Amino acid sequence: DVKVTQSSRYLVKRTGEKVFLECVQDMDHENMFWYRQDPGLGLRLIYFSYDVKMKEKGDIPEGYSVSREKKERFSLILESASTNQTSMYLCASRGGGSSYEQYFGPGTRLTVT
Amino acid sequence: QKEVEQDPGPLSVPEGAIVSLNCTYSNSAFQYFMWYRQYSRKGPELLMYTYSSGNKEDGRFTAQVDKSSKYISLFIRDSQPSDSATYLCAMSFSGGYNKLIFGAGTRLAVHP
Numbered sequence: 001d002v003k004v005t006q007s008s009r010y011l012v013k014r015t016g017e018k019v020f021l022e023c024v025q026d027m028d029h030e031n032m033f034w035y036r037q038d039p040g041l042g043l044r045l046i047y048f049s050y051d052v053k054m055k056e057k058g059d060i061p062e063g064y065s066v067s068r069e070k071k072e073r074f075s076l077i078l079e080s081a082s083t084n085q086t087s088m089y090l091c092a093s094r095g096g097g098s099s100y101e102q103y104f105g106p107g108t109r110l111t112v113t
Numbered sequence: 114q115k116e117v118e119q120d121p122g123p124l125s126v127p128e129g130a131i132v133s134l135n136c137t138y139s140n141s142a143f144q145y146f147m148w149y150r151q152y153s154r155k156g157p158e159l160l161m162y163t164y165s166s167g168n169k170e171d172g173r174f175t176a177q178v179d180k181s182s183k184y185i186s187l188f189i190r191d192s193q194p195s196d197s198a199t200y201l202c203a204m205s206f207s208g209g210y211n212k213l214i215f216g217a218g219t220r221l222a223v224h225p
Contacts, residue, residue, distance in 0.1 A: 101162065
């Protein structure tokens, strides 16, 4: 079974702090994703990576950056957390080829106060 | 206007009922249609996947796509309390493997 793990289930940070969210997958997948999930808005793509050190902006990249130094690990960075970044953050991975299926981690609920 | 519209519910049904979950979309280029199920405090998992128009059945679940109306549906027969979850539709265009567009999700509660 594909396993996608996220470093924290719940996180509380203060406004202005730098925040790191970590994601690890164990299936040697090329593609990894960061989404945020908000009520009424569904999942919105922040960034994705299709290879080590390669990244592309999603629909809402402002205020976020990412890092992928190893194939299995994809990090989301909030450079200076703000209250409007309070949300559920979901990491996902996808193998190569023509499969559309993404495998999701359990999510990190981030609260910025 | 959102590219994908989905009624957020909640939808509450008795055990054994037939459930119909729906999404509408605006982009006629979408070719691949998916339904994900998300249990509370878990990440979404792929439930059904269809290409273009038509029906696909898997056990108690049937996914239906009507491209002429830009409308997709998920039917659950003989619903069970274990079906209680949020159901998200997702779709993409041909080759858009890394660009899924998700609906907001419909919360379903099946009560005994």
